[in-house]
Amino acid sequence: MKRIESREALLELYRELAGEREKEEKYIAVCTGTACLANGAQEVYDAFKEELAKRGLDIQVKKGEGSVSLRGTGCHGFCGRGPLVAIHPRKIFYQLVRPEDVPEIVEKTVVGGELIDRLLYEDPVTGERVLHEEDIPFYKKQMRLLMAANGQIDPKSIYDYIAIGGYQAMAKAILDMEGDEIIQEVIDSGLRGRGGAGFPTGWKWEDAKKHQSPVKYVICNADEGDPGAYMDRSLLEGNPHSVLEGMIIGAYAVGATEGWVYVRKEYPLALENITLAIEQARELGLLGENILGSGFSFDVKVARGGGAFVGGESSALMASIEGRVAEPRSKHIHATESGLWGRPTVLNNVETWANVPIIINKGAQWYAKIGTEKSKGTKIFSLVGDVNHTGLVEVPMGITLREVIFDIGGGIPGGKEFKGVQTGGPSGGCLPQSQLDLPVDFDTLDAAGSMMGSGGMIVMDENTCMVDVARYFVKFLTEESCGKCVPCREGLKHMLDILTRITDGEGTMEDVELLEELGYVIAHASLCGLGKSAPNPVLSTIKYYKDEYIEHVRDKKCRAGVCKALVKYIIIAENCTGCHVCFKRCPVGAISGEPKGIHVIDQEMCIKCGICKDVCKFDAVKVV
Amino acid sequence: MAMTEVVVENVEQNVKEVLARYGNNPARMIEILQDLQDIYGYLPREVLREVSHQTEMPLTRVYHVATFFKAFTLKPRGKYTIQVCTGTACHVKGSYRVLERLEDVLGIKAGDTTDDLMFTLETVNCVGACALGPVVIVNHKYHAYMTPAKVESLIKEYREQ
Ligand SMILES: Cc1cc2nc3c(=O)[nH]c(=O)nc-3n(C[C@H](O)[C@H](O)[C@H](O)COP(=O)(O)O)c2cc1C
Numbered sequence: 199m200k201r202i203e204s205r206e207a208l209l210e211l212y213r214e215l216a217g218e219r220e221k222e223e224k225y226i227a228v229c230t231g232t233a234c235l236a237n238g239a240q241e242v243y244d245a246f247k248e249e250l251a252k253r254g255l256d257i258q259v260k261k262g263e264g265s266v267s268l269r270g271t272g273c274h275g276f277c278g279r280g281p282l283v284a285i286h287p288r289k290i291f292y293q294l295v296r297p298e299d300v301p302e303i304v305e306k307t308v309v310g311g312e313l314i315d316r317l318l319y320e321d322p323v324t325g326e327r328v329l330h331e332e333d334i335p336f337y338k339k340q341m342r343l344l345m346a347a348n349g350q351i352d353p354k355s356i357y358d359y360i361a362i363g364g365y366q367a368m369a370k371a372i373l374d375m376e377g378d379e380i381i382q383e384v385i386d387s388g389l390r391g392r393g394g395a396g397f398p399t400g401w402k403w404e405d406a407k408k409h410q411s412p413v414k415y416v417i418c419n420a421d422e423g424d425p426g427a428y429m430d431r432s433l434l435e436g437n438p439h440s441v442l443e444g445m446i447i448g449a450y451a452v453g454a455t456e457g458w459v460y461v462r463k464e465y466p467l468a469l470e471n472i473t474l475a476i477e478q479a480r481e482l483g484l485l486g487e488n489i490l491g492s493g494f495s496f497d498v499k500v501a502r503g504g505g506a507f508v509g510g511e512s513s514a515l516m517a518s519i520e521g522r523v524a525e526p527r528s529k530h531i532h533a534t535e536s537g538l539w540g541r542p543t544v545l546n547n548v549e550t551w552a553n554v555p556i557i558i559n560k561g562a563q564w565y566a567k568i569g570t571e572k573s574k575g576t577k578i579f580s581l582v583g584d585v586n587h588t589g590l591v592e593v594p595m596g597i598t599l600r601e602v603i604f605d606i607g608g609g610i611p612g613g614k615e616f617k618g619v620q621t622g623g624p625s626g627g628c629l630p631q632s633q634l635d636l637p638v639d640f641d642t643l644d645a646a647g648s649m650m651g652s653g654g655m656i657v658m659d660e661n662t663c664m665v666d667v668a669r670y671f672v673k674f675l676t677e678e679s680c681g682k683c684v685p686c687r688e689g690l691k692h693m694l695d696i697l698t699r700i701t702d703g704e705g706t707m708e709d710v711e712l713l714e715e716l717g718y719v720i721a722h723a724s725l726c727g728l729g730k731s732a733p734n735p736v737l738s739t740i741k742y743y744k745d746e747y748i749e750h751v752r753d754k755k756c757r758a759g760v761c762k763a764l765v766k767y768i769i770i771a772e773n774c775t776g777c778h779v780c781f782k783r784c785p786v787g788a789i790s791g792e793p794k795g796i797h798v799i800d801q802e803m804c805i806k807c808g809i810c811k812d813v814c815k816f817d818a819v820k821v822v
Numbered sequence: 823m824a825m826t827e828v829v830v831e832n833v834e835q836n837v838k839e840v841l842a843r844y845g846n847n848p849a850r851m852i853e854i855l856q857d858l859q860d861i862y863g864y865l866p867r868e869v870l871r872e873v874s875h876q877t878e879m880p881l882t883r884v885y886h887v888a889t890f891f892k893a894f895t896l897k898p899r900g901k902y903t904i905q906v907c908t909g910t911a912c913h914v915k916g917s918y919r920v921l922e923r924l925e926d927v928l929g930i931k932a933g934d935t936t937d938d939l940m941f942t943l944e945t946v947n948c949v950g951a952c953a954l955g956p957v958v959i960v961n962h963k964y965h966a967y968m969t970p971a972k973v974e975s976l977i978k979e980y981r982e983q
Pocket residue numbers: 390391392393394395396397399419420421422423424507508509510511512513545546547548550551652726727728
């Protein structure tokens with residue numbers, strides 16, 4: 199790789215690479231994000247490689263007319279439909295692709311220009327086949343500022359990033375702008391932190407700039423502790439240079455010399471791609487001494503997180519980089535004054551950093567037009583749970599929950615009722631049907647008792663028990679509480695005991711009141727954000743689903759059929775065909791019945807594992 | 823079933839090599855322990871002692887880090903590590919039922935290893951494939967849309983491999 203030493207050299211490289219890309223007649227983009235890989239995308243990629251080689255079409259082998267290049271790209275977002283493949287230049291979008299389909303795709307579509315109907319997405323409403331990604335309802339209402347490049351570039355190639363205009367914002371920032379100007383631009387853009395709390399990014403930078411120190415740090419928080427969210431991972435995996443570029447700009451603005459990316463260990467591909475991106479940027483001279491001849495020097499290191507939720511909290515994260523256990527400290531002094539190793543430090547979330555190059559490229563004014571008055575830009579959500587189209591969605595702030603869940607997500611599968619949507623992870627809350635028309639922005643969600651959080655959006659249908667969900671989060675937080683402060687450590691333990699009592703059918707009405715009281719104390723007396731927000735899942739479910747709590751306590755009933763102690767499995771005689779499958783599969787022999795006869799479950803023996811319900815093809819097993 | 827013996831070898835040498843990777847800097851303790859765990863599959867007592875010895879850090883501090891983070895384990899692990907995602911999306915899709923079934927079939931609780939050192943059962947919080955839940959990972963291979971009914975054949979598949 200040749201070092202780039204000036205703006206002109208960067209521009210020249212860009213022109214050359216962009217030109218090459220334009221000439222690239224045909225390319226196949228196979229999504230190799232984590233979810234698609236889990237669905238077999240690697241096998242699909244390999245099959246393409248083999249097939250192209252066999253036909254002598256591989257551009258790696260033969261350049262020139264008719265040759266085809268193959269790219270493994272980052273996450274396209276439509277994860278529930280993976281593996282995804284896009285055939286360019288026509289941008290034909292195939293989903294649920296299997297390795298067996300590959301020879302046919304190459305033969306018919308890549309070479310012959312024909313479509314393969316069964317691989318196209320079928321609109322569930324109109325029944326029509328959809329040709330292009332952007333015409334699928336899932337993508338239509340999205341606004342993909344940050345995610346768009348994911349599907350177009352190979353995240354392992356810095357040249358791919360440069361070819362789509364990468365590092366131009368950095369060049370503009372470090373060569374044409376003063377630190378204060380950049381900070382003003384970020385303030386004017388209205389960008390707020392995407393890591394959860396929504397703190398204005400520009401203010402944070404301004405504060406760090408103010409504090410004089412020969413050494414300052416910027417950190418990228420890629421701990422992504424919310425156990426139902428994966429957008430940070432997808433950005434780091436799919437477009438690591440955009441995050442890096444944001445960090446360089448931020449570092450220049452505040453006068454930092456060293457950066458850290460803190461990635462959780464459970465994300466091996468993200469670790470690999472960001473590490474590679476840093477190496478490549480360093481080789482090209484986009485990191486290191488005297489970047490583009492500007493006189494500004496900056497380098498970045500990667501730290502692996504140890505897998506603790508609290509490790510994503512800012513002071514705990516810094517402790518962890520310093521090699522100590524990830525315990526938070528109280529924040530009388532801000533990290534912008536004394537953070538990592540006692541130096542002024544700016545910590546921002548992955549998605550926050552990725553927004554920065556866009557703001558510098560397009561300007562604060564342009565950016566501030568997107569979103570609501572106090573929440574600007576877009577937000578990526580991981581839309582998961584009981585929703586038809588699961589995956590990552592990027593939407594402008596201010597869109598309603600209903601639009602996200604029903605228009606983009608396609609509603610609830612199996613004709614079931616919507617019950618709630620959880621946002622904000624363990625620090626957030628559940629919102630019911632009545633709140634669906636709320637606009638998605640920081641302040642509205644806060645006011646409704648939930649929060650934006652880092653971007654988990656878990657949709658729940660009628661088969662989800664809200665008391666169980668509250669218990670789930672409290673259990674998670676009890677395990678993840680670092681134990682340093684008493685309200686969080688002891689308070690959560692008691693909350694968990696009470697919630698367990700209720701789901702076991704042994705709760706009393708006083709228990710529900712006690713939960714509210716405890717919640718108040720924990721929220722006000724805890725040391726860090728983990729404890730302060732921990733009662734949210736409980737308080738919000740009591741607020742919106744109190745009747746379910748009451749049912750558990752008074753009627754010993756779980757209407758969703760989740761709480762084991764309160765439900766039984768029975769076989770509906772009219773539906774039972776006597777196929778005998780449940781009899782064979784029951785692990786404890788609790789089912790009796792002859793083939794072709796009606797089957798019955800022995801309630802004494804039943805362990806409520808649910809296998810009979812899973813294997814029954816005739817919907818004869820009911821949970822009551 | 824008799825507990826299979828685990829041999830811990832080359833402790834001094836391995837610790838030395840891993841420490842060198844991080845410039846003998848105890849501030850990189852998390853990564854040091856992760857790399858050592860990659861070698862042994864877990865963090866044997868001897869290894870923690872040796873780390874403390876070579877870095878001149880009190881053993882209590884090494885132990886504190888090794889027990890604080892979920893990524894570390896102080897017990898030997900099985901040939902196959904089965905990770906059940908208990909992230910929110912997977913939970914809502916019923917991963918707790920899959921976990922219970924695995925516990926039943928393997929006869930161990932989450933966090934434990936079978937006596938024949940075949941399987942270690944663990945829970946993880948979100949592995950980034952929420953759209954495919956419930957997700958179970960066996961030695962890095964993802965199994966999407968798991969149900970309790972699929973558990974037995976999954977275990978059988980790995981036992982026979
Ligand atoms: C318990 C806890 C866990 C957190 N986990 C994360 C996380 O995984 N990722 C993240 O970006 N921020 C996390 N945060 C928020 C960080 O403390 C910090 O506010 C954020 O990274 C700042 O970046 P931003 O301003 O760009 O959002 C967490 C906070 C708390 C209290």
